[in-house]
Amino acid sequence: MAKQKNRQKTVKLSVRALAAQLLFLVLEQGKSLSTLIPEQQSKIKPQDLPLLQEICFGVCRVLPRLDSIIAMLLDNPLKGKKRIVHCLLLVGLYQLLYLRVPAHAAVDEVVKGTESLNVGAFKNLVNAVLRRFLREKTGILAKVDQNWHTLHPDWFINRLKKYYSNWREIIEANNQKPPMWLRINQNYSNSEHYIQLLEQVGVKGIAEGRQSVRLSQPSSVENLPHFTEGWVTVQDLHAQWAASLLEPQNDELILDACAAPGGKTTHLLELAPKGKVVALDIEQNRLVRVNQNLQRLQQTALVIQGDATNPTSWLNQVTDFLGESAVQFDKILLDAPCSATGIIRRHPDIKWLRRDQDIEELVQLQKQILTTLWSLLKEGGVLLYATCSVLQEENHQQISAFLQSQSDAILEPLLFPLQENMLGYQFFPTENSGDGFYYAKLRKRVK
Numbered sequence: 189m190a191k192q193k194n195r196q197k198t199v200k201l202s203v204r205a206l207a208a209q210l211l212f213l214v215l216e217q218g219k220s221l222s223t224l225i226p227e228q229q230s231k232i233k234p235q236d237l238p239l240l241q242e243i244c245f246g247v248c249r250v251l252p253r254l255d256s257i258i259a260m261l262l263d264n265p266l267k268g269k270k271r272i273v274h275c276l277l278l279v280g281l282y283q284l285l286y287l288r289v290p291a292h293a294a295v296d297e298v299v300k301g302t303e304s305l306n307v308g309a310f311k312n313l314v315n316a317v318l319r320r321f322l323r324e325k326t327g328i329l330a331k332v333d334q335n336w337h338t339l340h341p342d343w344f345i346n347r348l349k350k351y352y353s354n355w356r357e358i359i360e361a362n363n364q365k366p367p368m369w370l371r372i373n374q375n376y377s378n379s380e381h382y383i384q385l386l387e388q389v390g391v392k393g394i395a396e397g398r399q400s401v402r403l404s405q406p407s408s409v410e411n412l413p414h415f416t417e418g419w420v421t422v423q424d425l426h427a428q429w430a431a432s433l434l435e436p437q438n439d440e441l442i443l444d445a446c447a448a449p450g451g452k453t454t455h456l457l458e459l460a461p462k463g464k465v466v467a468l469d470i471e472q473n474r475l476v477r478v479n480q481n482l483q484r485l486q487q488t489a490l491v492i493q494g495d496a497t498n499p500t501s502w503l504n505q506v507t508d509f510l511g512e513s514a515v516q517f518d519k520i521l522l523d524a525p526c527s528a529t530g531i532i533r534r535h536p537d538i539k540w541l542r543r544d545q546d547i548e549e550l551v552q553l554q555k556q557i558l559t560t561l562w563s564l565l566k567e568g569g570v571l572l573y574a575t576c577s578v579l580q581e582e583n584h585q586q587i588s589a590f591l592q593s594q595s596d597a598i599l600e601p602l603l604f605p606l607q608e609n610m611l612g613y614q615f616f617p618t619e620n621s622g623d624g625f626y627y628a629k630l631r632k633r634v635k
């Protein structure tokens with residue numbers, strides 16, 4: 189019996205079955221694809237990874253449409269443990285609708301997945317549902333698509349409608365696949381020069397300013413010239429504003445308060461290679477990535493695991509490092525934990541992981557971090573508040589409340605045009621451009 193159990197555990201799953209299993213973990217257990225997919229990397233063939241990603245991200249992108257089709261084809265919904273069968277059907281339908289794979293081979297692969305996922309009893313049902321879909325596709329889609337699908341949860345749509353007349357544009361942008369953006373390290377190259385290097389390896393890039401390049405097709409980092417030597421970092425266009433807006437200087441002490449995985453830490457050090465940068469994050473395992481990124485870019489920062497709401501637990505590491513009895517920071521980057529609703533097109537599982545009630549909790553955490561860090565900022569110093577959210581509670585409203593509560597906080601103008609009823613600047617996700625990001629630059633008044 190024990191042997192049999194072990195044998196079941198070690199059954200190697202096909203890409204389709206694995207995709208169904210990961211989707212089950214996302215949709216039923218609230219796990220994130222950003223954690224799950226990297227865990228599979230050592231377990232599957234490298235050439236299978238793009239298909240696994242395409243199916244998992246793709247299903248999350250269009251989930252309500254696929255769910256409606258399944259609801260039309262089943263008499264009773266698959267509940268409880270049978271949800272894995274539902275996930276197999278999602279994978280099957282996604283392939284039939286969105287991937288250029290021969291239909292019958294795709295169905296066969298998914299049907300085989302029932303055995304490897306220990307739901308062989310549902311083999312005939314999966315086969316019947318997918319084949320019926322193939323036969324009746326036109327009629328089924330006509331019914332399913334008679335109304336516009338937002339493909340987003342209602343709570344999110346309701347929040348967007350409250351503050352943005354262009355909410356449909358945000359939704360449409362979220363439903364697209366995101367472009368891949370590179371940040372070129374100005375110490376080695378620039379965008380015009382780097383697109384020539386890309387051309388030599390058959391990758392087409394489009395320059396945006398001196399610093400940024402958009403790839404016409406996503407590429408693996410191994411293909412990017414001088415990636416291992418730190419010439420280039422994968423980072424969204426609008427995320428690239430964080431370090432530039434903070435304007436780090438070489439002699440400054442700078443706190444990157446929520447630093448992992450370090451995309452903005454390394455940018456700060458590219459702009460101010462002699463700046464004293466402290467990279468703090470609450471999650472030890474995420475700090476591994478910060479260290480890897482610093483190493484790749486040959487940069488040095490003081491990397492600390494700690495809670496930004498409780499500086500007494502980690503500030504002594506900064507004072508010890510500097511050999512001083514007390515410290516205050518010249519600049520602070522607070523890239524706050526947030527709903528991540530600005531990067532839905534990059535992480536479509538966020539739509540199904542985040543819940544309406546999470547937002548208030550996040551707002552309270554952001555407020556606590558912001559207020560705590562403010563006391564660590566020098567007079568005359570600057571704190572840049574950033575989120576990858578499009579929700580005003582986390583952005584404009586958060587900053588508005590902060591300015592009302594802190595008489596020594598001044599909101600600095602940014603380089604962007606003013607937006608109506610908006611403190612700070614809200615970027616929205618846009619085709620061929622960046623993701624949804626928010627920035628507010630706060631200076632501490634000199635008494």
Ligand SMILES: C[S@@+](CC[C@H](N)C(=O)[O-])C[C@H]1O[C@@H](n2cnc3c(N)ncnc32)[C@H](O)[C@@H]1O
Nearest residue numbers: 446447448449450451452469470495496523525
């Ligand atoms: C938006 S991510 C940061 C992304 C990072 N700045 C970058 O550009 O690569 C937010 C980070 O905040 C961290 N975090 C959440 N709560 C925190 C806290 N109380 N103190 C410090 N870090 C925290 C999370 O672990 C997460 O890594």
